[in-house]
Amino acid sequence: MPAIIPLKQGNLHINWQKELGQAFTSPEQLLGYLKIDAAPWQAGFAARRLFPMRVPRPFADKMVKGDANDPLLRQVLPLGDEFADVPGFVTDPLDEHDSALPGLLHKYRSRVLLVVRGGCAINCRYCFRRHFPYAENSPDQAGWQAALAYIAAHPEINEVILSGGDPLMAKDNHLAHLFAELSAIPHLKRLRIHTRLPVVIPARLTDGLRELLSNSRLQAVMVLHINHANELDDDLSQRLNSWRQAGITLLNQSVLLAGVNDDADTLCALSERLFSAGILPYYLHQLDKVAGAAHFAVSDAKAKALMAELLAELPGFLVPKLVREIGGEANKTPIDLGLEPTQS
Numbered sequence: 001m002p003a004i005i006p007l008k009q010g011n012l013h014i015n016w017q018k019e020l021g022q023a024f025t026s027p028e029q030l031l032g033y034l035k036i037d038a039a040p041w042q043a044g045f046a047a048r049r050l051f052p053m054r055v056p057r058p059f060a061d062k063m064v065k066g067d068a069n070d071p072l073l074r075q076v077l078p079l080g081d082e083f084a085d086v087p088g089f090v091t092d093p094l095d096e097h098d099s100a101l102p103g104l105l106h107k108y109r110s111r112v113l114l115v116v117r118g119g120c121a122i123n124c125r126y127c128f129r130r131h132f133p134y135a136e137n138s139p140d141q142a143g144w145q146a147a148l149a150y151i152a153a154h155p156e157i158n159e160v161i162l163s164g165g166d167p168l169m170a171k172d173n174h175l176a177h178l179f180a181e182l183s184a185i186p187h188l189k190r191l192r193i194h195t196r197l198p199v200v201i202p203a204r205l206t207d208g209l210r211e212l213l214s215n216s217r218l219q220a221v222m223v224l225h226i227n228h229a230n231e232l233d234d235d236l237s238q239r240l241n242s243w244r245q246a247g248i249t250l251l252n253q254s255v256l257l258a259g260v261n262d263d264a265d266t267l268c269a270l271s272e273r274l275f276s277a278g279i280l281p282y283y284l285h286q287l288d289k290v291a292g293a294a295h296f297a298v299s300d301a302k303a304k305a306l307m308a309e310l311l312a313e314l315p316g317f318l319v320p321k322l323v324r325e326i327g328g329e330a331n332k333t334p335i336d337l338g339l340e341p342t343q344s
């Protein structure tokens with residue numbers, strides 16, 4: 001039986017879970033908090049029926065008061081646009097709804113994705129899993145054992161990606177058990193966590209969780225989801241820097257979103273801010289064509305033009321790869337930028 005590392009500062013659970021419990025679930029309350037007149041937006045609030053609203057206060061605190069076009073607010077405010085029935089935008093854009101085992105997706109040969117928790121701390125309106133049947137994919141104890149047995153029986157798997165929802169919705173003691181079980185599987189090398197939770201509730205970066213990861217036999221990678229530099233303030237940067245110093249690789253993936261980050265200055269500022277916090281820009285995703293999110297789409301032509309500007313402005317290691325996920329494909333598909341070599 002693998003050793004379970006004792007947790008420190010368990011009281012921090014109370015803080016992040018308290019923040020979770022105090023999240024805004026009503027657009028009227030959120031707009032009131034931001035001192036924005038709700039009347040022009042009221043008709044769109046019914047979109048909460050399609051996908052509930054959830055916005056933690058620390059994330060709302062990074063929004064500019066009085067600005068209805070704030071790029072962080074735009075990511076979370078329900079709008080009437082979500083009712084538009086746009087050809088090509090479907091409920092399961094990545095063909096994920098039928099998995100081999102509940103909670104386990106074996107999309108890539110050497111990696112499996114474990115749905116640790118169905119819920120998220122924040123509900124992003126563009127989320128490609130906004131229609132995902134989490135209820136059928138949230139394994140119970142027997143389901144966990146089946147998923148772990150599946151990984152143990154497949155020696156070609158060397159990396160486990162914890163996903164969701166958001167895997168950090170699980171408490172540290174639950175994660176400790178899971179990490180211990182995974183590290184006991186000899187062919188696993190890496191543990192990757194895809195999360196947005198620390199971005200919206202920085203207190204989720206507990207010392208106990210950092211120690212669990214830094215002491216693990218498995219190399220730990222945390223892939224954050226940050227779309228705009230305003231999401232990464234000094235407090236979060238300092239916390240993340242301490243994680244990097246503990247040996248945890250930090251990467252970021254963003255989604256290219258109309259009205260949020262679809263201009264070169266915004267994307268350059270994001271890359272610079274990420275690097276100053278010890279995070280490398282990893283992917284810039286074209287939007288997955290999920291029903292209800294078509295108003296966030298950016299054309300490929302514009303995306304390519306933005307990438308050309310980033311390549312001209314930034315050092316190469318600060319330029320994320322522009323990719324698209326295609327249902328049924330084993331890997332993310334890089335988008336050919338079609339750039340001509342420059343003459344010297």
Ligand code: SF4
Nearest residue numbers: 120123124127165196
């Ligand atoms: S945090 Fe990620 S999984 Fe959760 S709602 Fe946002 S985009 Fe979707």
